Amino acid sequence: MTTHKKYSDYLPQNLPLAKRFFIFIDSSICSVRLRVKINQKVLRGQPLIFGDIFNVPVHAPTSGWIEDISIYSNSFNQNKKNIKIIILSDHLDKWIRLKPIKNYKRYTSEQLIKIIYQSGIVGLGGGQFSSSKKLMLSMNKVHTLIVNAVESEPYITADNCLINNYIHEILKGCKIISWIANIKIVLIAIQEDKIETISKIYSFIKNEPLFKVCILKKKYPGGSSKILIKSLTGQEIPHEKHAVDIGYLIFNVATIYAIKRSIIDGEPLTERIVTVLGDENFLSGNFWTRIGTPVKHFLTNYKNKIYLNIIVYFGGLFMGKRIYDLNLSILKNTNCVWIQLKKKENNKTIEYSCIRCGYCSFVCPVNLLPQQLYWYSKNTDHKKTKKYDILDCIECKACEKVCPSHIPLVKYFKIEKNIIKNIELNDIRKKISYLRFTKREKRLLNYKVITHENNIKSTNILKIQDNKTNDIKRNIRKAKVQAAIARMKSKK
Known part of the structure; x- marks a missing residue:
């Protein structure tokens, strides 16, 4: 297999700063607590969110202002909600301490x-x-x-x-x-x-x-x-x-x-x-790129302004994902941007029915059965897909490359894996909610017990005080009676 790795030895270039940076934060697993607000001044390296058990902190890629904060639906997975933070660069690129x-x-x-x-x-x-x-x-x-x-x-x-x-x-x-x-x-x-x-x-x-x-x-x-x-x-x-x-x-x-x-x-x-890849019309090479740099920045800074006539992928030849929104930005795990001019497709690949040839099983590097996983994924049989270890799939697309029916197997596997992960996440959320509820109930019960004990103590104290008061009153009455008797005796 030809590797075409001709930029490995070159010193990576610094990509010029974009005017705006788009920071996408996954909020589908749990709610995200923001540390910034609109119109706030930020410095490079300043945390934008509080971290938690699901998310690590995300930092500002440069200095500037928070222009907008909104909810954005990911193009890879429409059910996945992201918080989008837009940072307007001041081009000073000042670090935090x-x-x-x-x-x-x-x-x-x-x-x-x-x-x-x-x-x-x-x-x-x-x-x-x-x-x-x-x-x-x-x-x-x-x-x-x-x-x-x-x-x-x-x-x-x-x-x-x-x-x-x-x-x-x-x-x-x-x-x-x-x-x-x-x-x-x-x-x-x-x-x-x-x-x-x-x-x-x-x-x-x-x-x-x-x-x-x-x-x-x-x-x-x-x-x-x-x-x-x-x-x-x-x-x-x-x-x-x-x-x-x-x-x-x-x-x-x-x-x-x-x-x-x-x-x-x-x-x-x-x-x-x-790694930025493109033909002679586009830039190519390795670039130090800030997290949050939009895809269109790779186009506006160089020879091309024909947005409607290009195809952009995040990732490589096998595992790349096509990008339809040029405002999507470089994520922490984005290692490649592939820019291509659209070509006339005379022979569009048509998806045919599975012929059960078994080629996909021969090439699977982790020894799965893609053919069986395909059928179970298509029928949304989650128990069977888990039984056949769909979560062990590394999404290398080797099975797709050899499929004579041109079935996008990994597409089905990704959908099924997302469904399973969402089910598992919902179970985790339920357990967390139940634990939170039981802790609250225990806390309220302890509060009631402590309050009851305090009330009993207070009641006992009041009773003792009442008894003492009654004794004093009784003694006063006795003293008054005895004084009256003594006066009567003295008169006689």
């Missing part, structure tokens, strides 16, 4: 994980799972850190470019993670076609016993955690388990670099390297 750390070994693992959480770092390889949560789950459970530098998608070179130009910082990030999770060995997984990158890594780790390079065959897909673990160790991740459950912690190189910048430089996650 940063707190760099010179010696991270003076801090505990919990303190460093808290800094990573507050920096808003998530998996930049595509999963977008909270890095701080992953580190918390790995405490006292893992022995090996796997650096995912595979990047098997053709054309995408963001990670390879990062390694070629920032290898020292990435190794520093590995040491920080090793300190946090008590890692014994670091495996750098990379495919055999990246010869210059491999030689550069070897030159940097020759005196580092902690590191080891693992060269894998050039194959797609190769970067999924399940495939990576099996390729490196021969072990398989059990169903509904994760790599940390069998002693391995996996981080993408971009995530490791972001962790280094978070700890050593004190910088929250506000930018990443993005």
Whole structure:
């Protein structure tokens, strides 16, 4: 398979700042608490929301003003609601006050994980799972850190470019993670076609016993955690388990670099390297791009203004998703923007019925049965799809490429996975609501018990006081009677 990775060795360029930045925050799982309001002045790195167990904080990519805050429906999933924050740039790009750390070994693992959480770092390889949560789950459970530098998608070179130009910082990030999770060995997984990158890594780790390079065959897909673990160790991740459950912690190189910048430089996650692909009419290369940069900014700054005659994808050749709204922006897990001119489609692909050929099962890298999953997904049989492990699908689209009926299998799988995840989230919400209700009932009951006990004590005190008052009155009456008797006797 031709990889076309010709921009790997070039130093990434800095993309000029956009006039407006569009920050999309997923609010479908739980309600998001905002830290900013419309017309408020913000600085680069200033948190826009409060983090919680579902969301890490999101930060302003540059300095400016909050122009608008609204609800937006995601084009990938119409049921998924996002909060859209529009930031109008002042082009000064002023940072908030940063707190760099010179010696991270003076801090505990919990303190460093808290800094990573507050920096808003998530998996930049595509999963977008909270890095701080992953580190918390790995405490006292893992022995090996796997650096995912595979990047098997053709054309995408963001990670390879990062390694070629920032290898020292990435190794520093590995040491920080090793300190946090008590890692014994670091495996750098990379495919055999990246010869210059491999030689550069070897030159940097020759005196580092902690590191080891693992060269894998050039194959797609190769970067999924399940495939990576099996390729490196021969072990398989059990169903509904994760790599940390069998002693391995996996981080993408971009995530490791972001962790280094978070700890050593004190910088929250506000930018990443993005591979921009296009023909001779469009710019191409690797660019340091701010989170929230709209897609149309890639067009207005360069040779093209023909918005109606282009197709834009987020992602690579296999796993890319088409973008229909040019105001959609770079997310934390966006590693590639692919811009193409529309071509006349003489032979549009038509979806035919499944002929049960079984080709999809042969090519599935995680040994699923896409044919069966397709039928059950189409019939919304959630029990069957879960039984056949649909959640283990890595959405590589290998099954689609070999399907003679041109069935968009991954499209059906994504819809089914979203339905299952929504069902599970609703169950979680119900459990959380029930726990909150039971805690409230217990709190009210305790309040009633305490109030009742206090009332009893108060009543007893009042009774004692009443008895004392009655005794005093009785004694006064007796004294008066005795005084009257004494007066009568004296008169006689």
